[in-house]
Amino acid sequence: MEQLWYAAYGSNLSSKRFGHYLGGGRPRGANRHYSGARDSAEPRDDRLITLPGQVYFAGESPTWGGGMAFYDPDGAGSAVGRAYLVTSQQFSDVASQEMRRPIGRDLPLRALFRESRTAVLGPGRYETLHIVGEIDDLPVVTFTASWEHSVAALNAPAASYLRTIADGLAEAYGWSAERSCDYLLARPGVSPTWSPASLLDALMRPAGPVRSPADAINTVRQPTANGVVPDSCVTTTASCVDPDQNEDTMEQNPPTEFIHSAHAAALATLPMNDTRDVEDASRGFMGALEPGAVTASDGTVVWDGDTYAFLDGDAPASVHPSLWRVSKLVAKQGLFEVVEGIYQVRGLDLSNMTIIEGDTGIIVIDPLISTETAAAALALYRHHRGDKPVVAVIYTHSHVDHFGGVFGVTSQADVDAGTVAVIAPEGFVGHAVEENVYAGTAMGRRAGYMYGAVLARGPQGAVGAGLGQTTSTGEIGLIVPTLEIRETGETITVDGVEIEFQMAPGTEAPSEMHFYFPRFRALCMAENATHTLHNILTLRGALVRDPHVWSHYLTEAIEGFAGRTDVVFASHHWPTWGADRIVEFLSIQRDLYAYLHDQTLRYVNKGFTGTEIAEMLQLPPALEQAWSARGYYGSVSHNVKAIYQRYMGWFDGNPARLWQYPPTELAGRYVEAMGGIDAVVATAQSAYDSGDYRWAATLLDHAVFAAPDHAGARTLYAATLEQLGYGAENGTWRNFFLSGSTELREGNFGTPTVTNAPAVLAQLTPDQAFDAMAIAVDAPHAWDLDLLLDWTITDLDTNYRVTLRNGVLSYLARPASSDATATISLAKLRLLALVGGDATSPGIEITGDAEALTSLLGALDHGDPNFNIITP
Numbered sequence: 001m002e003q004l005w006y007a008a009y010g011s012n013l014s015s016k017r018f019g020h021y022l023g024g025g026r027p028r029g030a031n032r033h034y035s036g037a038r039d040s041a042e043p044r045d046d047r048l049i050t051l052p053g054q055v056y057f058a059g060e061s062p063t064w065g066g067g068m069a070f071y072d073p074d075g076a077g078s079a080v081g082r083a084y085l086v087t088s089q090q091f092s093d094v095a096s097q098e099m100r101r102p103i104g105r106d107l108p109l110r111a112l113f114r115e116s117r118t119a120v121l122g123p124g125r126y127e128t129l130h131i132v133g134e135i136d137d138l139p140v141v142t143f144t145a146s147w148e149h150s151v152a153a154l155n156a157p158a159a160s161y162l163r164t165i166a167d168g169l170a171e172a173y174g175w176s177a178e179r180s181c182d183y184l185l186a187r188p189g190v191s192p193t194w195s196p197a198s199l200l201d202a203l204m205r206p207a208g209p210v211r212s213p214a215d216a217i218n219t220v221r222q223p224t225a226n227g228v229v230p231d232s233c234v235t236t237t238a239s240c241v242d243p244d245q246n247e248d249t250m251e252q253n254p255p256t257e258f259i260h261s262a263h264a265a266a267l268a269t270l271p272m273n274d275t276r277d278v279e280d281a282s283r284g285f286m287g288a289l290e291p292g293a294v295t296a297s298d299g300t301v302v303w304d305g306d307t308y309a310f311l312d313g314d315a316p317a318s319v320h321p322s323l324w325r326v327s328k329l330v331a332k333q334g335l336f337e338v339v340e341g342i343y344q345v346r347g348l349d350l351s352n353m354t355i356i357e358g359d360t361g362i363i364v365i366d367p368l369i370s371t372e373t374a375a376a377a378l379a380l381y382r383h384h385r386g387d388k389p390v391v392a393v394i395y396t397h398s399h400v401d402h403f404g405g406v407f408g409v410t411s412q413a414d415v416d417a418g419t420v421a422v423i424a425p426e427g428f429v430g431h432a433v434e435e436n437v438y439a440g441t442a443m444g445r446r447a448g449y450m451y452g453a454v455l456a457r458g459p460q461g462a463v464g465a466g467l468g469q470t471t472s473t474g475e476i477g478l479i480v481p482t483l484e485i486r487e488t489g490e491t492i493t494v495d496g497v498e499i500e501f502q503m504a505p506g507t508e509a510p511s512e513m514h515f516y517f518p519r520f521r522a523l524c525m526a527e528n529a530t531h532t533l534h535n536i537l538t539l540r541g542a543l544v545r546d547p548h549v550w551s552h553y554l555t556e557a558i559e560g561f562a563g564r565t566d567v568v569f570a571s572h573h574w575p576t577w578g579a580d581r582i583v584e585f586l587s588i589q590r591d592l593y594a595y596l597h598d599q600t601l602r603y604v605n606k607g608f609t610g611t612e613i614a615e616m617l618q619l620p621p622a623l624e625q626a627w628s629a630r631g632y633y634g635s636v637s638h639n640v641k642a643i644y645q646r647y648m649g650w651f652d653g654n655p656a657r658l659w660q661y662p663p664t665e666l667a668g669r670y671v672e673a674m675g676g677i678d679a680v681v682a683t684a685q686s687a688y689d690s691g692d693y694r695w696a697a698t699l700l701d702h703a704v705f706a707a708p709d710h711a712g713a714r715t716l717y718a719a720t721l722e723q724l725g726y727g728a729e730n731g732t733w734r735n736f737f738l739s740g741s742t743e744l745r746e747g748n749f750g751t752p753t754v755t756n757a758p759a760v761l762a763q764l765t766p767d768q769a770f771d772a773m774a775i776a777v778d779a780p781h782a783w784d785l786d787l788l789l790d791w792t793i794t795d796l797d798t799n800y801r802v803t804l805r806n807g808v809l810s811y812l813a814r815p816a817s818s819d820a821t822a823t824i825s826l827a828k829l830r831l832l833a834l835v836g837g838d839a840t841s842p843g844i845e846i847t848g849d850a851e852a853l854t855s856l857l858g859a860l861d862h863g864d865p866n867f868n869i870i871t872p
Contacts (some may be wrong), residue, residue, distance in 0.1 A: 005047070005083040006091050009055050011161060013082050013168025022096045025453065027287055029750040032063040032300065035103055037093035039823040043084035048172055049140065051132055053494050055079040058152035059125055060144075065751065065865055067155030067189050069165070072656050073130055082172050083140055085435040089224035095143055098126040098231050100298030113139070114546070128284040128636055129171060135552030146822030153841050156193030159202040166203045177203040192858050193837070202864070217691035218753040226442045252460050253719050255317045255726045258691030264655070267321045276581075277531060281329040286756030289332035289348065294376045295474070302372045302474035305333045305347050307457040308464070316459040321558040326532070326632050327464035327731070330573065335380050338575050339520050339567055343347060343385065345377035350451075350468035351401040352809050353377045353689070354524070356517065357497025361391035364845040365524065366402040366571045367409045370474030374405025384663075386615040390414075391495045393479070396526035396571055397512035398431040400476060401468075410786040415479050417768045420492060424481035425503060426512040430764055432478065432511075436760050437772050441540060441863030444751045447471070447540040449869065452735035453752035455742060460722075464737070466532055466632030466731030467572045476757035485513055488556075503558065504553040506546045508534055514557055521566040523582075529554060531573040531627060535595070535634040537642030539732050547593040547639075554590035558583060588626045593618065596636065600643040608651040609643030610687065635730045666704035679708045688720055693727070695721045704744070705872045717746040751865035759834055766793055766800060767834050769828075770811040778861035779807030785859060787852050790816040790823040793831060803854060823849035837862065843861040 019028045024036025024042075054075025057067035071079070086094070093103040110601050112119035117131040120837040128146040131139045157165075163313045166180040177182070181200045185189050190199070209674045292305035300680070308331040315324035333347025341357045353374060354365040362381075367374040381386070412418045412491070435443070448454065451470045452462035461468065483492070486529075486563050488503045502514040508527045514521050526533070528550060537544045569575035576585045594615070603613040614637045623629040629635075651658060662665065674680050680703045687696035700717035707713060718741040725737030743749060764772070770791075777848075787804040791811075803810065816823055823846070826834070830843040839857055846853060 002086060002150070003044070003087055004091055005140040005657040006043075006081050006489075007049060007050055007051060007081050007082045007140050009071050010167075011064075011164040011168065012084075013120075013162050013172055015043075015082075015084075015168070017164050017168070020042075021097055022090060027164065028868070029164065030752075032062045032777065034097055035299075037090050038104060039087060039090050039093075045085040046179075047083045047085075047134070047135060048170075049081045049083045049133075051079045051081045051142075053077070053079065053132075054149050055187050056152065056154065057157045058149070058154050059188060060155060061158070061161065063836075064161035065165075065544055066158030066203070067160060068125065068157070070125070070152065070634070071142060071189075072149040075130060075149050079187075079752055080169070080173065081142075081810060082168065083135060087139070091141065094368065095126070097122065098143055100300070101600075102299050109141075129614045148289065153838055154189035155435055155837055156189060156191075158601065158750070160748065161740050162190075162194075162199065163203055163589075163866075171587075177299075189206060193862065202244075202866075209526040211572055227322040231794055235466050242653065247424050253320065253722055256691065256723055258693075260317050263315070263317060263321055266729070267494035268350075270322055271627065274625075274627060277329060277627050280331050280576060283574075284337035285332075286335045286337060286343075287380070289376060289380050292333050292347075292371075292515060294348065294372050294474070296372050302370055303348060303376075303472040305331065305469070308469055309726065310458055311463065313441070318459045318726045319357065319463055320727060320734075321857075322468070322630055322729045323463065323731055323734065326466060326627075326630070327469070330464055330467075332467055335384055336574075339522060342517070342520055342569075343381055343573070344569065345380055346574070347469070348377050348380075349373045349401065349405070349472045350465070350470065352569075352573075353405075354569065354571070355385075355511070356497060356520075357388065358387070358391060358497045361495055363392040363394060363494055363497065364390055364409045365394045366396055366404035367393060368472065370405050370472040371408040371477055373403075373476035376408075376410025378409050379406075390420055391421060392421040394499075394515075395422070395428060395481065396514075396524065397425065397434065397509035398428050398434070399509050399527075400436065400757075400760075401471065402527075402571055403432065403472075403478055404476040404718065404760075405472075406479050407759075410479070412479055415482060422479050422481045423483045423485065423492075423494075425505070425511045426484045426486045427505070427511040428484065429480055430614055430681045430765075431477075431770075431788055433760060433763050433768060435542065436757070437764065437768065438775060441751075441865050443869075444539045445865055445867060445869070448749065448752045449645055449736045449739040450538070450540045450732045454749045455735065455738055458485050461495050462735060464731050465735060467530065475758040475759075478757075478763055480763060501555060502553070502795060504528055504550075507550040507553055509786050510543065514553070514561075515859070516561050516565070518564075521564060522563045523557070523565045523568045524857065525568055525570045525586075527571050528584055529557075530570050530633075531633045533592055533629055533636070533639070535592075535642075536639040537645065538634075539638065539736060546646070547597040547643060551590045554593070556584055558586050558590065562586060573582045585628060588623060588629055588652055591622055592629050596621065596639055598642050601647065604644060604648060609650070609654075610641040611652075612642040613644060614638070621663055624872060627859045628833070631730050631733060633730070663701075663705050667702040667872075668859065670702045671706040677703055677710055680706075681710070683713045684713075684716055684720070688716060693720050693723050693788075698723060707844070708871050712742050716739075743870045748866055748868060748871075758781045761836065762829065762833055764835075765814075766791075766796065766798070766828060766831060769831050770809070772835050773860065774809040774811075776860040776862050777807060777809050778859055780860035781861075787856055788819065788821045789852060789856065790820040791830050791831070792816060792823060792825040792848065794825055795827045804859065821847060822846055822850065822852040824853055 020027045020034045021038045024034050024041045026033045035134055045304055053073040054077055055069055055071055057069055059068050061068045088109055089106055092107040096103045119129040121127045127144045127147045129143050131141050133140045162726045169175040169180045181203055294303040294836055295301050311331050313330045315321040336344045338344055343355045345353045349368040351366055353368050353579045356363040410420045415422055451465050455462035462792055485501045491500045498518050500516045504514055512526050512527050536547050562583050565582055567577045569574050576582055599617055600613055617640055669678055671680050680699055684696045686697040697720050703713040706716055719740040721737045725734045728734040785804050791800040791802055800811050801814050802811045824844040826843055
């Protein structure tokens with residue numbers, strides 16, 4: 001067959017979203033970049049269809065998060081769909097992308113459907129093809145899973161996925177958000193996670209192009225068992241939809257004269273004659289990964305360092321010259337010799353992976369974020385240094401870019417067998433898990449802004465994040481340490497290599513340590529001494545760090561190690577060599593955090609607020625002229641505010657600011673007081689024209705929160721944030737500004753990275769699992785519930801008494817008793833799956849009132865990884 005109709009019933013109801021399967025690219029709100037088909041031509045026609053059977057949501061989408069849409073042709077009822085007329089080659093490429101297979105191979109469709117209208121190509125999702133009918137004597141084909149919806153593990157879809165489906169329903173059928181809401185709620189898997197109110201709220205955004213509801217709907221003819229189609233098919237020709245219709249036409253702007261002037265002034269003050277970093281960043285280079293892209297087993301690109309090849313020559317006007325300089329250094333990719341026996345792979349993820357050669361094997365320090373990038377880094381090392389076995393892994397601290405790729409360098413089996421040791425600071429697992437679970441959804445969404453995850457790479461887009469270029473997007477793993485380091489001065493020997501440790505908790509991470517290798521006269525400073533001012537409070541969100549103890553531990557490191565160290569290296573950036581330079585470098589880092597801490601508090605005690613101090617405080621000349629003290633990742637401005645927050649909290653003491661309106665209410669009042677939305681935009685335009693982008697952004701923030709759909713406000717706001725991004729020396733500030741500009745122009749892009757990795761969630765203790773459950777309770781909806789449940793964790797031989805009263809979930813480890821409303825027996829991993837939303841899989845036994853668990857689960861309201869940031 002040369003042509004066929006592809007039947008869409010999920011997100012591909014949107015022609016724009018389907019266009020990414022043909023033309024490539026990343027759909028709005030999705031985490032995946034699609035390769036596109038060999039033939040990127042648009043469908044020749046499209047029709048509205050009714051599919052006999054059931055559409056439901058199940059599984060976990062790596063593209064959107066949440067459940068995916070599947071089709072059960074034998075299910076009860078019917079579903080709306082959209083048929084696209086494509087070539088068999090295009091269909092093969094679309095199906096291959098859905099199956100996570102490389103494109104380029106034509107499916108033998110005639111052979112597959114010679115004897116049956118169903119073809120099972122594999123056990124996975126979307127690996128089963130169905131002919132569901134015919135239009136104009138051509139088959140209508142779709143793909144789904146091989147299982148029936150009655151046995152599927154239902155899972156609620158993410159907001160961005162549902163919005164994309166609703167866009168398609170509006171575009172194709174002319175449906176309102178209310179009608180789309182009713183339709184989606186009737187699909188298994190959507191409720192009870194999505195209530196009518198919450199789903200309607202998620203769908204209330206500008207819809208795609210609308211087709212007249214008067215257009216006739218094609219009814220797909222249901223085939224009989226012998227393949228005969230009994231009824232005639234109504235075939236009206238629906239007009240093709242322009243995929244660019246209703247697109248935001250705002251485009252990027254060049255930097256203004258004010259940005260040109262600011263960069264010229266900055267360049268005149270920078271210590272450009274100090275080129276030691278340039279030499280250090282290239283020292284010991286042994287070879288790069290060629291090409292610089294890393295892919296997952298399904299062909300998905302999880303890291304592509306080659307996209308930063310544009311970082312060459314002098315800084316363009318759209319990038320701060322200091323940020324351009326450090327981005328060029330950080331983007332250097334490959335294997336580097338630190339000293340003989342110590343090697344670093346840099347530029348294959350946000351962080352570095354360091355390899356120590358022992359007597360018989362190697363010790364891996366901080367195996368990056370993803371399995372795939374860590375495996376590529378290890379392979380690059382082995383290519384140059386030989387196939388030495390991994391005998392130990394050291395996690396310097398509890399952030400994911402320092403442990404997530406562990407499965408790329410070792411396995412749980414090798415650790416269990418005792419052939420590989422895993423070493424970490426005390427408290428590592430608890431802090432690693434809590435940061436990814438308790439506020440992980442919100443942090444993940446903001447991290448998309450911080451690391452510029454969806455920004456195009458280039459002089460007007462992402463150039464890096466200061467500490468590293470960006471984050472990889474592969475598989476995240478975690479192997480629990482076999483040895484925890486607890487005390488400063490503790491020493492161990494691994495494969496003949498002696499290691500001396502210094503504890504540094506409460507610094508860049510709550511669980512962190514430094515360590516020294518006497519054999520190599522080398523000191524690892526984890527992430528507490530890098531070639532930038534780091535964060536006291538990261539923009540993605542975290543606990544506020546303590547710059548006072550941070551500086552203290554740096555002093556301790558100088559006193560304890562500097563006199564016997566020839567090289568100091570860290571888990572980001574490049575090493576520093578030579579005794580004098582090491583003392584200089586560590587002292588500058590120490591003085592930086594101490595100065596910010598002490599001077600902020602001095603101003604606090606004079607009555608100044610954090611915002612005021614951030615404008616007043618200036619670094620001394622020696623720090624201002626040190627490249628390693630520049631604010632590429634942290635900044636003086638937001639670190640000062642973090643220190644104020646640490647000691648004084650959010651309230652600055654002014655009673656007028658004690659009970660302020662929330663942003664939308666405040667914005668409406670400001671806009672009204674200033675004479676209406678048009679007057680606000682006009683004033684902001686004047687500020688923009690004069691180069692006062694901070695004031696313009698303040699005004700336009702109010703304007704957009706008061707009138708989100710005001711085209712002039714959104715256009716000017718996007719342009720304003722763009723200029724602020726061009727002018728930022730700080731990589732994460734630039735990414736935040738440009739990400740906000742992108743969402744104003746293109747819409748909410750959601751959380752581009754995978755959150756709550758299964759390997760991390762699997763390490764939750766029952767206490768942490770119940771904490772996560774308590775955080776998810778929708779308290780107002782649970783005020784009237786009074787539940788008393790015993791949870792027996794069968795594989796741990798323990799019981800938890802869990803109560804839900806007054807909207808508060810409390811728990812305590814204690815023996816089960818007969819007064820419980822119900823007793824729930826399950827293994828720990830089944831508890832974690834339940835907390836993650838899987839209420840239907842087997843493995844749960846309930847005695848007593850079975851409805852009690854249903855009531856509890858119905859009170860849970862999980863986070864939205866696609867919440868709005870730049871708009872209300």
